[in-house]
Amino acid sequence: MSRKGLLAGLLEEDEFTAVNPDAPTAPIPSPRSGRGAFGMMSRAADEMATKVEAAQEIERKLLAGESVIELDPDQMDSSFVLDRMEQDDARLDELVEAIKERGQDSPILVRPHPTSENRYQIVFGHRRVKAARLLGRPVRAVVKPLTDREHVVAQGQENSARADLSFIERAIFAAKLAESGFDNQIIMNALSVNKTVVSKMASVTKQIPVAIIEAVGAARGIGRDRWYDLSLKFRIQGNAGRAMAYVARPEFGESDSDERFNSLFDFLPSEEPKDGAPIHQDKTQASTTSWVPADKSLSVTMKTTGKAFTLALKDKDGTRFGDWISQNLDGLYQAFRQTEKTKTGD
Template identity: 35%
Template structure:
């Protein structure tokens, strides 16, 4: 996307507040009237300009705007009028304990920090979240209005602002960042703006893209955030699926198992990786079979492919008859342990 009409830079737009049908309140103690961001120097060529410098300026501007907001800015909006960001950057958490705690806090003490929204580009009277999705959800669940600050942002500016906020919190998992990059690519966001939003270089962006292209979105979503799983193992899973046409079906089957789907996301990832990882061949193992008195009467040999038993001739026929009668019960116990009827 090119520059916005009028040539405003990201910094100018990021500091351009608008409020829905209400005046912006004065900031207590401010010397210069209402809460309006002061003009900043234009960024160099293009929307991002000198990437490192502009990102630093954006972070400083975000912190300055937050200070103004904390001093009393923001307006109350019905959560029903707000939609999520068009560029989702989060996968569901394994549990809702933290979200429940946030709702309790807002219910008891009120919303301390406004969320950031922009006016919906195609639906009059509606808004889209820039960041603050959890506070918006909490207000919606509680049936109360959400305090919000309305920013004038293009799609490019939205993803950059969203990415900066996530980088500040540093709580997106590796695969969430890869999925965020894919969604920006799908929306036609330019590579340099994707890099700016994620604060990554070309090689890391290439790895995000390789993984998100090899793994269908529904597989990533079925696994989840997997916060303890980093780039090497996600890359290994993507490579395994890319090199084996049947691997994707095995991963789908593993993730569809009720026991696996009930596990935390890091464990779901392990199940998916195990489904495409060839079993490690173990050496043949031997066990001596002893009588209650400790006398060796035979041996059992185990390998990945078979089990062999041999018993001394004095017990061979009797043990064979005994084992034949016990095997059906052993098989039932084995499959019950494996979770099969």
């Protein structure tokens, strides 16, 4: 298959579909659909499975008819435009275990390194390469000579379909592409978005300093409109300085990324304070505690702000334990009420 044929469908799209829209369409009912927390988690799992299938379909189209070979992961370098702000250690651990058990299901795509002889540049499959390095085994890969334009389109399309990236990660990716000289058409093709979305992405990354975005992190639960609303606050004189001071607080980094975003958003005023008016300060002192079982298969972080209590479950058993909690909420709440009665003597 020629290089033109390999990416023809990706480079010549006239219609674009927004990835992870803020107002998702209603999911198609499935046998697992239900009410409450468990039903919500089941639908989320169904949607994620659909996105993974879409990414796999793009990979199949890109790799169709190509020879798969085994390469040393130490011969590979990352893409020249990185698209992730942080590594998800729990998901990497799951991938390592999956490859250890059944091998590498699908090959990655690399191109001959444009400036280093006998080396390769990863187009997509960075986590599979990291997993292979940890396991000390070769990587199944397709080697294809690609231009820089073809490289970033293939990379962006695969990640967009998989829905691995949050809005702000895709916005940063778009900004890096623009800084590297790629035009809006390539950026739209790479991210499967239209001109309006690219414009909003550019507005966010131009208004909010990079240091602030990095301090907040990927914020996977925060969509396009919330980030755009935050960027509007940075047009207010003094808010950039207030934000820099706020994210420098030690307690700011103790929250997860979504909470950091919401905390910063609530802290910054939406209009310029009048002369002499006090600037809003976040007086809520968050209390964070952690728990890890003896087998270290789970990491639990508990945070209370006085008004809300959040429970974050991570590592190998995090998802399954969270699923179990969701299915047993009725019983757990009954046990809680019984404990309260015992304490009060009622």
